Amino acid sequence: MGNNTNYEFDVAIVGGLGHVGLPLGVVFANKGLKVCLCDIDKKTADIVKKGKMPFIEYGAEPILKKVLQNGNLTISLDDHFISKAKNVIVAIGTPVDEYLNPKTRQFLEFFGGIKKNLRKDQLIVIRSTVYPHTCKQVLNLLGEGWKVAYCPERIVQGYAIKELKELPQIAAGLSDKAVEEASELFSKIAPNIIKTAMGEAELVKLFSNAWRYIQFAVANQFYMIANNFDVDYEKVRHVMREGYERAHSLPSAGFAAGPCLLKDTMQLSAFNSNNFLLGHAAMMINEGLPNFIVDRLRKKYDLGKTKVGILGMAFKADIDDVRDSLSFKLGKILRFHGAGVYYSDEYSKNPNFVSKEELIRQSEVIIVAVPHSAYKGMKIPNNKEVVDLWNVTKKKK
Numbered sequence: 001m002g003n004n005t006n007y008e009f010d011v012a013i014v015g016g017l018g019h020v021g022l023p024l025g026v027v028f029a030n031k032g033l034k035v036c037l038c039d040i041d042k043k044t045a046d047i048v049k050k051g052k053m054p055f056i057e058y059g060a061e062p063i064l065k066k067v068l069q070n071g072n073l074t075i076s077l078d079d080h081f082i083s084k085a086k087n088v089i090v091a092i093g094t095p096v097d098e099y100l101n102p103k104t105r106q107f108l109e110f111f112g113g114i115k116k117n118l119r120k121d122q123l124i125v126i127r128s129t130v131y132p133h134t135c136k137q138v139l140n141l142l143g144e145g146w147k148v149a150y151c152p153e154r155i156v157q158g159y160a161i162k163e164l165k166e167l168p169q170i171a172a173g174l175s176d177k178a179v180e181e182a183s184e185l186f187s188k189i190a191p192n193i194i195k196t197a198m199g200e201a202e203l204v205k206l207f208s209n210a211w212r213y214i215q216f217a218v219a220n221q222f223y224m225i226a227n228n229f230d231v232d233y234e235k236v237r238h239v240m241r242e243g244y245e246r247a248h249s250l251p252s253a254g255f256a257a258g259p260c261l262l263k264d265t266m267q268l269s270a271f272n273s274n275n276f277l278l279g280h281a282a283m284m285i286n287e288g289l290p291n292f293i294v295d296r297l298r299k300k301y302d303l304g305k306t307k308v309g310i311l312g313m314a315f316k317a318d319i320d321d322v323r324d325s326l327s328f329k330l331g332k333i334l335r336f337h338g339a340g341v342y343y344s345d346e347y348s349k350n351p352n353f354v355s356k357e358e359l360i361r362q363s364e365v366i367i368v369a370v371p372h373s374a375y376k377g378m379k380i381p382n383n384k385e386v387v388d389l390w391n392v393t394k395k396k397k
């Protein structure tokens with residue numbers, strides 16, 4: 001694509017300093033496109049301008065440094081820069097509110113706000129996960145003749161650099177031209193493009209996250225049943241899967257958290273007039289796992305006199321993102337019952353966290369909430385109670 005004659009940039013990514021926008025921008029810039037990351041977060045902009053990644057994204061930092069140095073990547077807090085790019089990709093957050101309703105109005109108001117910087121011949125690509133029909137509403141807001149595409153992100157957080165070049169990219173649009181241009185743009189970085197209708201693409205993204213969330217709920221429900229029966233779920237799972245392919249997809253138990261799975265399951269539910277029994281059941285099970293762990297501990301310990309350590313505060317293994325992590329919910333429930341609680345994490349920095357060694361020394365009960373690699377094979381003294389959903393730690397003899 002190279003530099004466009006009419007536009008200074010090939011791509012502007014709005015929300016370009018976020019978990020989705022930043023690795024995407026870095027990968028496009030590494031392919032030789034002129035990319036501008038547009039954002040409102042000055043603190044993160046200062047970090048990224050120095051060539052530092054503000055969060056863990058494996059393999060991204062050397063590429064970030066390279067594309068800053070060769071001038072392919074620009075960072076701007078001035079929304080006027082959106083008007084300088086041929087393609088505008090929107091990757092801002094799309095949360096649900098405190099009652100689990102999608103904040104669609106906020107997303108449309110955002111478009112109302114940036115409209116002054118948009119040009120009719122630009123391609124507008126929505127990358128954020130959206131409530132169905134949102135793209136159509138964006139088009140209604142912009143007006144007839146605009147090119148609006150939806151190219152959802154399906155990458156597992158922390159591994160975008162690897163997965164952007166491995167996963168097919170879904171491309172949908174509200175005109176043939178939008179689909180064609182979005183396909184051309186993403187074919188610069190994706191191995192292949194799957195063109196679908198808009199409604200299909202919107203559901204592909206929501207179904208994918210709800211599907212994962214429900215699978216985790218099945219595992220978590222099995223974990224609770226096995227524990228009530230004094231049986232180790234991981235051992236059952238191991239036997240179920242050994243030489244038996246039909247059970248291979250059964251996941252381990254564990255906290256199913258983070259900013260996407262629950263939120264997208266609830267978006268789907270809202271879209272289907274709150275008629276998504278499996279989604280709601282999954283939420284009750286997954287969100288109920290911390291309560292289940294605490295209830296079992298309460299049967300054995302007077303929590304008012306017990307110190308409990310939580311190993312792993314990120315929402316999943318080997319990343320530093322604590323957004324919507326269930327480890328904090330677990331800590332809150334424990335404190336409510338009077339326990340002294342220590343937090344530790346290998347990647348997320350927080351002055352209130354302690355090292356894993358200190359946590360093990362201080363706590364009578366240790367809960368492995370996230371299976372960070374650093375906990376694998378870690379020896380824990382025999383006199384400590386360990387709740388280890390993944391069986392990653394070892395008891396010291």
Ligand SMILES: NC(=O)c1ccc[n+]([C@@H]2O[C@H](COP(=O)([O-])OP(=O)(O)OC[C@H]3O[C@@H](n4cnc5c(N)ncnc54)[C@H](O)[C@@H]3O)[C@@H](O)[C@H]2O)c1
Nearest residue numbers: 015017018019020039040041091092093094128129153157
């Ligand atoms: N994190 C993931 O792994 C993941 C995966 C798939 C899809 N998604 C979806 O992608 C979207 C973004 O998620 P994320 O995790 O990257 O969020 P994030 O919070 O990490 O990033 C959002 C970015 O948008 C910026 N921003 C907010 N309002 C802005 C505005 N008005 N103008 C410019 N910038 C603005 C923020 O400062 C932030 O840098 C969401 O819809 C999410 O559901 C996320």
